[in-house]
Amino acid sequence: MNLFFHIGRYFLLLKKVFTKPEKFKIFYKETINEIDKLGINSISIVAIISVFMGAVITIQTAYNTESPIYPAYLIGLTARDTLLLEFSSTIVALILAGKIGSNISSEIGSMRVTEQIDALEIMGVNSANYLILPKITAAVLFAPFLTLMSMVIGLFGGWIAGISTGVMTSQQYIYGIQYAFIPYYITYSLIKIVIFVFLITTISSYHGYYSYGGALDVGRSSTKAVVHSSIFILLFNVILTQLLLS
Amino acid sequence: MIEIQNISKSFDGIEVIKDINIVFEKGKTNLIIGQSGSGKTVLLKSIVGLHDIDKGNILYDDIVFNTLDFEDKKQMRQKMGMLFQGGALFDSNTVEENVMFPLDMFTNMNFDEKRDRANECLKRVNIVNANHLYPDEISGGMKKRVAIARAIALNPKYLFCDEPNSGLDPKTAILIDNLIKEITVEYDMTTVVNTHDMNSVMEIGDKVMFIHNGEKWWEGTRDEIFNTENEELNNFIFASKLSRKIRDLEK
Numbered sequence: 001m002n003l004f005f006h007i008g009r010y011f012l013l014l015k016k017v018f019t020k021p022e023k024f025k026i027f028y029k030e031t032i033n034e035i036d037k038l039g040i041n042s043i044s045i046v047a048i049i050s051v052f053m054g055a056v057i058t059i060q061t062a063y064n065t066e067s068p069i070y071p072a073y074l075i076g077l078t079a080r081d082t083l084l085l086e087f088s089s090t091i092v093a094l095i096l097a098g099k100i101g102s103n104i105s106s107e108i109g110s111m112r113v114t115e116q117i118d119a120l121e122i123m124g125v126n127s128a129n130y131l132i133l134p135k136i137t138a139a140v141l142f143a144p145f146l147t148l149m150s151m152v153i154g155l156f157g158g159w160i161a162g163i164s165t166g167v168m169t170s171q172q173y174i175y176g177i178q179y180a181f182i183p184y185y186i187t188y189s190l191i192k193i194v195i196f197v198f199l200i201t202t203i204s205s206y207h208g209y210y211s212y213g214g215a216l217d218v219g220r221s222s223t224k225a226v227v228h229s230s231i232f233i234l235l236f237n238v239i240l241t242q243l244l245l246s
Numbered sequence: 247m248i249e250i251q252n253i254s255k256s257f258d259g260i261e262v263i264k265d266i267n268i269v270f271e272k273g274k275t276n277l278i279i280g281q282s283g284s285g286k287t288v289l290l291k292s293i294v295g296l297h298d299i300d301k302g303n304i305l306y307d308d309i310v311f312n313t314l315d316f317e318d319k320k321q322m323r324q325k326m327g328m329l330f331q332g333g334a335l336f337d338s339n340t341v342e343e344n345v346m347f348p349l350d351m352f353t354n355m356n357f358d359e360k361r362d363r364a365n366e367c368l369k370r371v372n373i374v375n376a377n378h379l380y381p382d383e384i385s386g387g388m389k390k391r392v393a394i395a396r397a398i399a400l401n402p403k404y405l406f407c408d409e410p411n412s413g414l415d416p417k418t419a420i421l422i423d424n425l426i427k428e429i430t431v432e433y434d435m436t437t438v439v440n441t442h443d444m445n446s447v448m449e450i451g452d453k454v455m456f457i458h459n460g461e462k463w464w465e466g467t468r469d470e471i472f473n474t475e476n477e478e479l480n481n482f483i484f485a486s487k488l489s490r491k492i493r494d495l496e497k
Binding site: 023109119121123126 | 294296322337347
């Protein structure tokens with residue numbers, strides 16, 4: 001029963017969120033602010049993790065394919081497909097769930113417990129629309145860029161690791177990342193990240209918006225936001241993979 | 247004028263507000279007093295529509311507020327201003343931006359006009375040279391005054407204050423009380439104030455309602471309150487040693 005209550009309330013919140021903004025000028029300004037807060041500020045973490053993950057994938061693939069049967073370019077191919085199919089969408093989404101999910105939930109939760117949301121409502125502002133829609137818009141617009149950046153940086157990390165450890169030559173790696181390339185994998189990855197960040201922003205906003213009590217409860221909402229966002233990312237990963245790749 | 251007709255409100259089957267009737271008059275400061283936990287805040291939040299009431303009606307100048315749809319409620323709320331217990335200023339905005347916020351949302355003024363109006367409201371509540379400070383850089387009393395400035399920015403018809411002087415020293419508390427009283431007369435508003443401070447009753451209580459355990463126990467003026475025979479109200483008024491001492495001296 002509790003689950004149905006939350007699902008119902010989540011969709012009712014979305015109904016309040018997806019209404020016409022009070023003023024488009026303010027909505028635009030807020031969206032730009034959120035792109036900075038949620039998107040630009042995530043570039044460094046995504047870049048750092050991508051470069052190291054690309055490196056690790058390359059080294060591990062080289063270690064596992066250390067046989068004359070396998071051509072060396074296979075390392076580049078494996079690194080590319082792992083990054084494109086899974087890492088740059090799903091793992092990046094899980095990282096974003098931790099970073100922007102907790103940020104959104106604690107920000108909105110603090111506003112709730114300090115009555116700032118009530119103050120918005122009293123002024124006649126649709127608080128859900130004003131606070132949440134710019135976050136969803138910003139995240140959905142910016143996340144594909146993060147994914148594309150993660151792919152490029154991850155492949156670069158793999159190249160650095162491959163060359164520096166001497167498991168392959170630069171030519172072999174570059175040949176590998178071009179070999180049997182399927183452009184649809186990029187589309188698949190971008191579709192996934194858009195859906196994942198939608199889940200992250202809406203689930204985190206939901207937990208923040210319905211926070212109550214004090215600092216402890218805001219912290220609890222923040223934890224729930226990250227946990228629930230991560231679970232739904234993994235669940236939708238399975239569903240989307242079946243729908244888009246089968 | 248705000249008319250409350252037989253309103254009740256429950257949470258998880260527990261009735262917090264029980265069948266309350268009262269008329270809050272225009273141009274006056276109407277006080278709701280009672281102990282902590284008596285239901286004052288729930289009543290105030292029900293009146294402004296932050297809580298949906300279980301039964302009864304809330305009339306704003308003959309418009310039944312509680313039956314309005316979402317959009318009409320939004321329109322109605324643009325005529326309301328509210329001062330929350332902690333001020334509820336937006337943390338990420340400066341003092342000036344906080345006061346300009348309702349003007350940004352609901353007027354077509356240009357930036358200079360909005361800034362002038364915000365400065366006018368800030369000046370009215372005696373806030374000067376603080377426009378570019380953030381809420382966490384100003385004192386509790388200043389936060390309340392900025393919140394009042396924000397509440398009056400759109401010339402509201404109704405002003406609600408939830409414990410406006412909680413957490414303030416007695417002198418600042420009286421300043422806030424008097425500011426609310428002056429603004430009420432100046433803007434000819436219907437003002438409703440939640441408080442448990444007897445100083446506020448003495449300073450600004452044109453009309454006073456005492457609630458106890460969610461029920462209305464007494465209604466009258468500040469002059470009548472000290473002659474009441476209502477036992478619960480007497481216990482509330484004369485809860486402190488100081489007030490009992492004054493009563494005994496008066497006798």
